[in-house]
Amino acid sequence: MRQLSLKPAPVHRETLPSFVSRMAAMNRVDLRNFCVDMGFSMKKLLNLDPEALHVIAEIAALDDHALAALVSWTGEKSGDVRMIFRDEKFVSRALKNPTVRGCPACLRDDANANPSRPLEAMAIRGDWQLREVSVCVRHQHALIPLWRRQTPTERFDISARLSEILEDLLKGNLEQGRSSPSAYDLWLDQRLESGRDDTWLAGQTLYAATTFCRLLGSELLRLPEYRDVHVAARLRAAQKIGFEVATGGRDAIDNALDKLAALAPLAGDLPYKAFGALFKDLARAHLNEDAFHDFRRILWERIILIWPVAADQEILGRTLPYRRLHSLTSAAKETGVGEPLLDQFLIEAGAYDKADGRPAARKTFDALQHASLLAEIPTLVGSDEIRNAMGATKTQFRSLVEGEVLHPRTKIPTTKSPWRLQDGIDLMRELNALVIGVVEDQDQWELVQQANARTGLGVGRIVHAIRYGRLRVARWNGLDGYRSLCVSKVEIDQFAVESGAQTEARSKLPTEVVSTAAAFGRSVGMRDGQAFQRLVQAGHTPASHETISRNGTKRFYVTEDDIAAFHQRFLTQKTLAAEYNGFWRTLVAQLQAGGVEPFTSDGETFGHLFLRADVERFFEKPVADCKSLGWANKSFPNE
Incomplete structure (x- = not known):
């Protein structure tokens, strides 16, 4: 098919239906009949049918680059509910909407360039389609609804629709007050234009990044400092605030999520209430979308640090291999111990402070650190x-x-x-x-x-x-x-x-004596068969002593230095649990499964006693100064 003598040049960011509609106007025909005359239907135009694209390129003398640009700013169908727009994948509803928006200042400038035939000059820009775009950066003007049509063939008959509002456009009646673009607006405009992104969001798809910024910002608007934001300005405010937080990286996002969690302090306030639409969308609409994986994980990891999530409880498509947090309520249910009594046990154990005023369901503590206590309480007897x-x-x-x-x-x-x-x-x-x-x-x-x-x-x-x-x-x-x-x-x-x-x-013992060896041994979990005293007598750890009988029987004592020396070399089941923040049976099982055996000497065993160097090598934890751990300053009951 030969070129048309009357054909427009594509406007930067113009969509294909807009371009063809202007070409039809130049040739004094409506869009539907123009498509028929050129050998394809309007539906094929809107679906970017390859044959229709080939014809359009020929009659408009478009090279491959120009045609690709028109298609890129229009958006191509990819599967049933996805579109490729500017080399990024979006859900169709993010681009296709019965309401067509635009910048009236852009359209008036177009018309003024050809005042005798304005419909041949006015172009619809592709970025106006994207629902996350709120403002024209060039004119600092908010995008406004231009028309609404349910039927696509009517919606995208651009010249026909523009003719209906032409007088208001030319008179400037549709224009509103100007406002400076936010950092979000500039970032989005640049990423759509060139794909460039110098922020923390560079590794995320544009669809996921813009959606997350809007959802997070919308929830942050509930904070006291944003209560005065006008209803009409809430979308742009949400985008701006969400973007400012998201570009601050993981720490900034975590801090914002903590603020939202603080707005839901009551016992029955679960994550869906604390995080509102952000949680709802990530848990439902975007649950199985890979593009939102990082954002789901960030929210999930914050939730398990705040709420007592059980090991088998699925949240945002993930479950815990083991419980990390207990609340007073969940621990009481699990142990069968009443909340008032269990509360006293947990305060005594340092799980939380006596002055902690949180309700029982939100009074949380480290489940692993206190697992042995919870297991033990129901077994205690009178x-x-x-x-x-x-x-x-x-x-x-x-x-x-x-x-x-x-x-x-x-x-x-x-x-x-x-x-x-x-x-x-x-x-x-x-x-x-x-x-x-x-x-x-x-x-x-x-x-x-x-x-x-x-x-x-x-x-x-x-x-x-x-x-x-x-x-x-x-x-x-x-x-x-x-x-x-x-x-x-x-x-x-x-x-x-x-x-x-x-x-x-x-009185002749060293003045820095802290405890008898027996009492110290029991305090670190070496209760069986005088294990600590046997360790001392075998020369594996230092202690002071006194002779208490004529036949040479000795009583051993330990000083702070003796205690530090012991901890520098050994870990018991009790100190292992404290330093590695876990249940000792689990840790011991992990060590033995990895080939780390308890310490022995000449066939003599000392219970669950391990060389610190072996344990730290297994867990890849560097050797610590035991005095800095606080072990050496611990007080013990006198024998």
Whole structure:
């Protein structure tokens, strides 16, 4: 087909329907009939049919570059609900709308360039189609609705529609006040023009970036500082604010999300309320769109840092492999412990402050750090249960507590179950292992409680002497449990005599002594078989000592330097959990699965004790100064 003698030159950013409509006007025919005359339907024009494009290029003498530019600013169909616009993929509804918008100042300038035939000069620009474009940067004029038509063939009959508003356009009746473009407007205009983007959003698709800026900004308008924004200006304000935050990167976005979360402080305020349309759109309309992956992840990661999301709870298409946060409410449901009592346990453990005024459902804490506590609380028992398991009377049990042989798991005065049953069982297992036999000679042996009453030594000192071999322990014939344990009268009397000298000997110890080795060992979780004392005696960690009997029995003490030296070399199950912020059983399982075995020496084991260097190599955590960790300054109960 030969060229037409009357043909326009494309205007920068012009759409193909606009260009063909102007060509039809030059040739004194309406757009529909012009298309028919040229051998294609108007529908094929709007669908960018290849044959129609070929004809248009020939009759208008368009080279490949000029035709590609018209198509690029028009937008090509890509699948059922997508379009390619300026080499970026958008959903169709972001570009196609029954309402056609434009800049009346641009159209008036076009008309003034050819005042005798303005319809041949006025061009519709492609950027006006994009719903995220709000202003003409060139004229600093907001885009306004020009016409609305449901049927595409009527909507894109450009010359016909412009003729209907021509008089108002030429008189400037449609023009409004000017306003300076925001940084968002300039950024969007530049990216559409050249694809250039020097901001944090450069790695995001234009569709996702503009949508996120608008959604985030719309929610931020709920903050007190934006309450005075006029309703008519809210779209541009939202785009401006959202862009300012988004271009600040991850930290700025996180900070903005925290502000929105603070607007929803009530117990039942879930993420969808805190983040409104931003959450709704990312959770529904854009849930399965790869373009929004980074934005979904940012919001999801903020949610799991604020709300107590369970491991199997799906949010924004993602689930947690394990729970990171608990609330008082979720922890109470999981443990079966009432909120008032559990609240006291958690305050005592430092999970949150006593003055924390958040409602129970929003009073959150680190679930991993306090997993062992939550697992333990339901297992705690009352004094009757633990003493019955030990075979002790009420008086005997009270003496063990007063002598600091047994310690309650919690000091909460209102709880009726403060005891670890295992502590009582472990104590009896330890003492039973030292029993030399069954006795019934009242002249040579007496029950521990009787020895305490007669000598005034205190049950704590007597049990300690048994543990260290200073006193032999036997079982009284016909009795069992703790109530059956008895000591030699001769040995207890001798021990009482020597106890006066022990106080003097103790004064010769280093003045910086912090604790007995036994108490320190228990404080770091080495409770089995005098593990810490055995570690000291084998020379693997330093300690001070005193001789407490003529046969050379020693009692070991630790100083701050001794404690620091221990922590510099070793990690126990308890310190492992504290330093790596996790449940010790999980961490130990990970270590052993990775080939990191507990420390041994000449076949002797010390429980869940690991060399720090091995652990840090496995977890890729650098060696720390143990004094800086605070271990060396910890106080321990006296033995």
